[in-house]
Amino acid sequence: MTTPDPWTCVxxxxxxxxxxxxxxxxxxxxxxxxxxxxxxxxxxAPTEIMCxxxxxxxxxxxxxxxxxxxxxxxxxxxxxxxxxxxxxxxPSYNKSPQSFSPVLLSSRHFKxxxxxxxxxxxxxxxxLVPAWFKESDPSKMQYSTTNCRSESLLEKKSYKDPLLxxxxxxxxxxxxxxxxxxxxxxxxxxxxxxxxxxxxxxxIKKEEECExxxxxxxxxxxxxxxxxxxxxxxxxxxxxxxxxxxxxTYTVITVNASPNLQSIHDRMPAILDGDEEVRRWLDFGEVxxxxxxxxxxxxxxxxxxxxxxxxxxxxxxxxxCLQPLDPTAMKAPSQVSASSKMMMSxxxxxxxxxxxxxxxxxxxxKPSPGKQKSKAVGPLQQWLLGNGxxxxxxx
Numbered sequence: 001m002t003t004p005d006p007w008t009c010v011x012x013x014x015x016x017x018x019x020x021x022x023x024x025x026x027x028x029x030x031x032x033x034x035x036x037x038x039x040x041x042x043x044x045a046p047t048e049i050m051c052x053x054x055x056x057x058x059x060x061x062x063x064x065x066x067x068x069x070x071x072x073x074x075x076x077x078x079x080x081x082x083x084x085x086x087x088x089x090x091p092s093y094n095k096s097p098q099s100f101s102p103v104l105l106s107s108r109h110f111k112x113x114x115x116x117x118x119x120x121x122x123x124x125x126x127x128l129v130p131a132w133f134k135e136s137d138p139s140k141m142q143y144s145t146t147n148c149r150s151e152s153l154l155e156k157k158s159y160k161d162p163l164l165x166x167x168x169x170x171x172x173x174x175x176x177x178x179x180x181x182x183x184x185x186x187x188x189x190x191x192x193x194x195x196x197x198x199x200x201x202x203x204i205k206k207e208e209e210c211e212x213x214x215x216x217x218x219x220x221x222x223x224x225x226x227x228x229x230x231x232x233x234x235x236x237x238x239x240x241x242x243x244x245x246x247x248x249t250y251t252v253i254t255v256n257a258s259p260n261l262q263s264i265h266d267r268m269p270a271i272l273d274g275d276e277e278v279r280r281w282l283d284f285g286e287v288x289x290x291x292x293x294x295x296x297x298x299x300x301x302x303x304x305x306x307x308x309x310x311x312x313x314x315x316x317x318x319x320x321c322l323q324p325l326d327p328t329a330m331k332a333p334s335q336v337s338a339s340s341k342m343m344m345s346x347x348x349x350x351x352x353x354x355x356x357x358x359x360x361x362x363x364x365x366k367p368s369p370g371k372q373k374s375k376a377v378g379p380l381q382q383w384l385l386g387n388g389x390x391x392x393x394x395x
Contacts, residue, residue: 051231051252051269052146053177053311054095055190055322056102058226060086062119066223067172070275071117072286076222079104079119086122093321095173096314097127098139103235103250105169106282116285124169128251129238130158136240138247139152148234148251150270150296155302159251162234166284168292169250171231172274175322177311178304180264189264190310190322193227193306221361232270232296258300270296 058066060081068076089102100123107114111120128145129138148159235250253270261268272278272295280287281295294352311321 010332010358020389050284051176051178051254052097052230053314054101054171054173055093055175055177056095056173057091057093058174058228059091060089062225063089063102063172063228066225066228067102067121067349068223069104069119069282070279071115072279072283076275077119079121082110082120082122085121085123093319094177094311094314094317095126097144098125100125101250102172103169103233104172104230104278104282105235106166106284108285109167117279117283119282122169122248124235124248124250125174126252127249128158128162128236129247129249130161131236131238132157132161134241136242138238138249145249145251147254147267149267150253150255150293153234153253153293159234162236163289166289167235167389168281168284169235170278170282171250171252171269173229173231174226175229176231176269177307177321178261178265185353186312188307188309189259190305190307190324191264191302193229193270193301194303195227199229229269229302230272232281253296255296258302260297260300261302261304264304268298268302271299271301273299273301 013099064078064081068078070076088100090100091097095101103122103124104119105122106116107118107120108116110120113379126146127141128148129141130145133141135141145158148156153159153163175190177188177190179186179188232253233250234253235248238249254267255270257264257266257268261327271283277295281292284292307322307326308320308325310316310318
């Protein structure tokens with residue numbers, strides 16, 4: 001499919017809803033541009049991309065422990081960060097396209113001697129830049145690759161090439177945001193995996209009980225915090241024509257929305273639910289491309305709650321972005337899940353601990369003698385401690 005011509009990209013945030021282009025390209029996912037042909041712009045409107053915003057609030061070491069994977073032998077292992085990539089990653093409550101996000105992929109893509117089922121964490125830019133792109137500046141791409149439809153993976157060169165090369169990855173996030181159209185307005189929702197409390201409520205393993213050496217077995221190093229969303233994606237590596245640092249980028253694969261999400265949007269990310277699906281998607285040595293495509297199915301395994309419109313602006317990066325919205329503040333009635341009610345009740349009794357960005361420079365307090373310093377956790381972790389997450393998908 002050819003991209004509309006001409007385009008004038010203004011902010012890489014919003015989708016053009018120009019009537020001309022909507023008629024020509026009704027299924028085109030992603031454009032963020034003002035239309036040079038008609039002058040139409042939705043610069044101040046909420047995003048329409050599916051999926052175009054995520055939250056990933058865990059610190060680098062927490063994220064490493066939260067993304068344990070299972071290898072071919074059935075052992076659970078903790079991935080290591082690719083050299084230097086932990087420093088490139090920045091936790092955020094509101095990640096948008098062109099930002100850098102954590103992905104899980106086979107180590108074989110970087111080290112030919114590595115086992116194909118050995119995984120590594122890498123930081124990649126959101127929005128796939130094909131290896132064959134000839135411009136010197138990747139921002140000059142005239143179409144969006146934030147998402148790719150599962151139905152057309154083999155039809156478009158931008159996605160077919162990395163797919164056939166086995167360049168599959170898993171995008172990690174606390175959850176993603178999606179907007180439901182309400183007449184002239186749009187209501188944002190935060191969508192994520194239901195969370196399990198374990199056998200005992202309000203009990204979570206301490207960090208020192210979770211940490212193990214790399215390559216820990218199935219019995220050790222279990223992560224008891226927020227369950228990360230695992231979305232299927234493709235990646236590619238682009239080198240500037242004149243030489244320079246290689247840029248790794250990715251796209252999120254989308255499928256038809258599951259029944260419980262259709263009231264919000266007609267598409268959803270391709271979710272990999274469980275260790276085995278993640279392993280099969282990443283193991284390009286054992287699972288060939290066409291077989292891997294069978295993993296891309298709509299799944300009713302997610303829950304959600306409405307959030308404030310503060311998330312509409314990608315510059316807003318605070319816990320308020322993902323906190324459940326009080327239904328009395330909504331412009332239209334919406335069913336509120338039990339998990340959202342519990343979270344709102346918790347928020348009335350205590351404010352979440354704000355996660356500090358890695359580059360925040362504040363002096364570190366020394367723990368009092370005889371006391372071990374406890375590590376601050378983000379609002380999702382606090383919510384989990386307060387039994388605020390539902391164990392069943394919202395329907």
